[in-house]
Amino acid sequence: MKLYRVHSDSGDAFIVAQDQKDNKDRLKTENNEFEIEYVGQGTREGEIILKINGELHRVFLDNGWIILDNAKIFRAERVTELPTQEGQTLDEMIKGKEGEVISPLQGRVVQVRVKEGDAVNKGQPLLSIEAMKSETIVSAPISGLVEKILVKAGQGVKKGDILIVIK
Amino acid sequence: MPPFGRVLVANRGEIAVRVMKAVKEMGMTAIAVYSEADKYALHVKYADEAYYIGPSPALESYLNIPHIIDAAEKAHADAVHPGYGFLSENADFVEAVEKAGMTYIGPSAEVMRKIKDKLDGKRIAQLSGVPIAPGSDGPVESLDEALKLAEKIGYPIMVKAASGGGGVGITKVDTPDQLIDVWERNKRLAKQAFGRADLYIEKAAVNPRHIEFQLIGDKYGNYVVAWERECTIQRRNQKLIEEAPSPAITMEERSRMFEPIYKYGKLINYFTLGTFETVFSDVTREFYFLELNKRLQVEHPITELIFRIDLVKLQIRLAAGEHLPFTQEELNKRARGAAIEFRINAEDPINNFSGSSGFITYYREPTGPGVRMDSGVTEGSWVPPFYDSLVSKLIVYGEDRQYAIQTAMRALDDYKIGGVKTTIPLYKLIMRDPDFQEGRFSTAYISQKVDSMVKKLKEEEEMMASVAVVLQSRGLLRKKVSAPQEQAKPGSGWKNYGIMMQSSPRVMWG
Numbered sequence: 001m002k003l004y005r006v007h008s009d010s011g012d013a014f015i016v017a018q019d020q021k022d023n024k025d026r027l028k029t030e031n032n033e034f035e036i037e038y039v040g041q042g043t044r045e046g047e048i049i050l051k052i053n054g055e056l057h058r059v060f061l062d063n064g065w066i067i068l069d070n071a072k073i074f075r076a077e078r079v080t081e082l083p084t085q086e087g088q089t090l091d092e093m094i095k096g097k098e099g100e101v102i103s104p105l106q107g108r109v110v111q112v113r114v115k116e117g118d119a120v121n122k123g124q125p126l127l128s129i130e131a132m133k134s135e136t137i138v139s140a141p142i143s144g145l146v147e148k149i150l151v152k153a154g155q156g157v158k159k160g161d162i163l164i165v166i167k
Numbered sequence: 168m169p170p171f172g173r174v175l176v177a178n179r180g181e182i183a184v185r186v187m188k189a190v191k192e193m194g195m196t197a198i199a200v201y202s203e204a205d206k207y208a209l210h211v212k213y214a215d216e217a218y219y220i221g222p223s224p225a226l227e228s229y230l231n232i233p234h235i236i237d238a239a240e241k242a243h244a245d246a247v248h249p250g251y252g253f254l255s256e257n258a259d260f261v262e263a264v265e266k267a268g269m270t271y272i273g274p275s276a277e278v279m280r281k282i283k284d285k286l287d288g289k290r291i292a293q294l295s296g297v298p299i300a301p302g303s304d305g306p307v308e309s310l311d312e313a314l315k316l317a318e319k320i321g322y323p324i325m326v327k328a329a330s331g332g333g334g335v336g337i338t339k340v341d342t343p344d345q346l347i348d349v350w351e352r353n354k355r356l357a358k359q360a361f362g363r364a365d366l367y368i369e370k371a372a373v374n375p376r377h378i379e380f381q382l383i384g385d386k387y388g389n390y391v392v393a394w395e396r397e398c399t400i401q402r403r404n405q406k407l408i409e410e411a412p413s414p415a416i417t418m419e420e421r422s423r424m425f426e427p428i429y430k431y432g433k434l435i436n437y438f439t440l441g442t443f444e445t446v447f448s449d450v451t452r453e454f455y456f457l458e459l460n461k462r463l464q465v466e467h468p469i470t471e472l473i474f475r476i477d478l479v480k481l482q483i484r485l486a487a488g489e490h491l492p493f494t495q496e497e498l499n500k501r502a503r504g505a506a507i508e509f510r511i512n513a514e515d516p517i518n519n520f521s522g523s524s525g526f527i528t529y530y531r532e533p534t535g536p537g538v539r540m541d542s543g544v545t546e547g548s549w550v551p552p553f554y555d556s557l558v559s560k561l562i563v564y565g566e567d568r569q570y571a572i573q574t575a576m577r578a579l580d581d582y583k584i585g586g587v588k589t590t591i592p593l594y595k596l597i598m599r600d601p602d603f604q605e606g607r608f609s610t611a612y613i614s615q616k617v618d619s620m621v622k623k624l625k626e627e628e629e630m631m632a633s634v635a636v637v638l639q640s641r642g643l644l645r646k647k648v649s650a651p652q653e654q655a656k657p658g659s660g661w662k663n664y665g666i667m668m669q670s671s672p673r674v675m676w677g
Contacts (some may be wrong), residue, residue, distance in 0.1 A: 014632035029629035041491040071580035074631035
């Protein structure tokens with residue numbers, strides 16, 4: 001099994017676990033699972049045929065853009081393979097360890113409201129991220145002690161970046 | 168003869184391009200203005216001439232009256248079109264344009280001042296016999312008075328700022344405790360945002376529809392109503408999808424509104440285009456007046472399509488003092504089919520519609536039968552974070568509503584924008600929703616459906632990321648696709664060989 005991080009063109013990051021067997025791949029993402037079979041080349045130049053969860057889909061590549069069924073587009077800026085750690089469950093790999101606070105969006109950190117060593121309650125605001133003039137407040141997913149703060153005010157963050165670790 | 172020679176469009180983006188198209192068609196010179204952020208914008212390139220009006224923030228450029236008047240004088244403009252938003256309903260701007268000796272394409276400053284705020288509008292509505300929601304007659308002085316009145320008309324109620332606009336300063340209140348909470352805060356917010364702390368209350372309609380009527384008038388007291396637009400699909404009081412005619416009302420209900428709306432126009436000597444916004448209750452079958460918008464609306468193209476008229480050209484002609492070219496009866500006969508407009512916003516529906524600014528790196532517009540594109544961007548355009556997130560509008564037309572929805576599904580699939588997140592994927596889901604297809608919705612539609620739709624959108628994104636992994640791991644993602652030109656190259660090149668040899672210096676001198 002391999003683990004990948006896919007960075008999209010608009011700054012989103014997706015963690016995808018891939019299990020490859022012959023032409024069939026089982027893929028697991030944060031909320032979903034897919035079975036994708038590579039069927040082969042289509043009858044048109046550059047056409048790739050995939051079977052996603054049993055349904056046929058046609059893919060073309062246009063200048064790095066993946067175009068699915070001539071309707072959906074997606075661009076993977078980078079696809080990087082991540083090291084898999086022994087003893088880590090799949091859910092942990094995808095969602096991050098419990099207590100890792102992950103940025104929900106791309107933006108700029110406005111204010112960090114806690115210090116390392118602070119005790120925080122579940123739901124307590126930790127920091128705010130600004131994107132296009134609207135502020136999003138990130139709150140603590142669990143109660144505990146702030147072990148590490150990996151960002152500071154004014155820093156740009158991407159979706160999926162680890163911001164704070166709570167223990 | 169065109170009514171003016173040179174028309175300055177004091178706006179940006181999609182609407183500036185739309186107005187300039189009408190200006191060009193009428194044989195006039197289209198003049199644009201631009202801020203620092205819009206240096207390379209489409210509306211600037213599309214214009215015949217363009218003038219710089221200041222730095223990127225709207226307050227220093229598109230809302231800066233002296234700079235825009237300077238540009239208009241430098242350009243020797245005869246008329247100024249305000250578009251929508253920005254200065255389009257600003258009486259001071261109208262006055263400045265009139266003082267500079269130019270024609271303002273819209274109502275006069277005098278007319279605009281007659282309905283300064285929402286309460287003035289309500290008072291005139293009452294005079295002209297338009298139903299208004301029960302509530303206070305004027306600003307409510309104190310919290311005690313508000314509580315008493317709320318008890319009388321019954322909860323839920325809306326607390327509104329008298330001078331608010333664009334969905335700002337409106338709060339729904341369900342209980343007396345909530346009213347106590349909201350009162351002082353809204354007063355302070357209204358003071359900050361609009362300079363006046365006046366609040367008023369009215370009864371909130373339960374799951375209403377938002378239906379607006381298009382009023383057209385000339386300077387001689389003639390009026391017609393170009394039917395209605397249904398703008399019920401909204402989130403946070405911002406419209407997303409509009410359609411004409413409304414699937415919910417009958418011809419009888421529609422024409423019942425014509426007389427009171429003419430009367431409203433006559434009372435304030437209104438002319439050119441105005442939009443009469445109402446909430447419509449499916450239960451009482453009544454329209455309750457909200458406000459009169461004194462400008463061209465974002466959603467004007469759907470009215471244009473079902474009547475096959477050009478509202479912008481008409482607006483320019485009426486501002487120049489021409490007479491209304493048709494009567495209500497003639498207009499009624501022109502109505503055909505159904506039209507739907509989609510506001511393509513650079514917003515991420517998955518992340519609570521947060522704005523998504525950036526460069527548009529992939530852009531394919533839909534074309535073909537029944538499709539109209541009003542766009543302010545193209546491939547390589549920058550969507551700046553300073554202004555509204557509306558980048559373009561997709562408008563579809565069909566023989567009836569069902570055909571229009573079919574065209575919409577096809578056109579939304581054809582519309583591909585990359586680089587910024589847009590609302591297109593969400594609209595694709597809405598078009599396939601049986602509740603939308605059968606016209607069963609209220610203004611709460613988006614908030615009711617958003618969770619299940621966001622789940623589907625997330626699944627789609629994760630599916631595309633998975634496809635990327637599948638292609639990458641098979642070496643297909645970065646595979647160079649041979650360009651068609653290279654394939655078209657002839658194999659031998661025998662015809663050119665001699666010419667090439669002759670033109671080479673080696674042959675001549677060697």
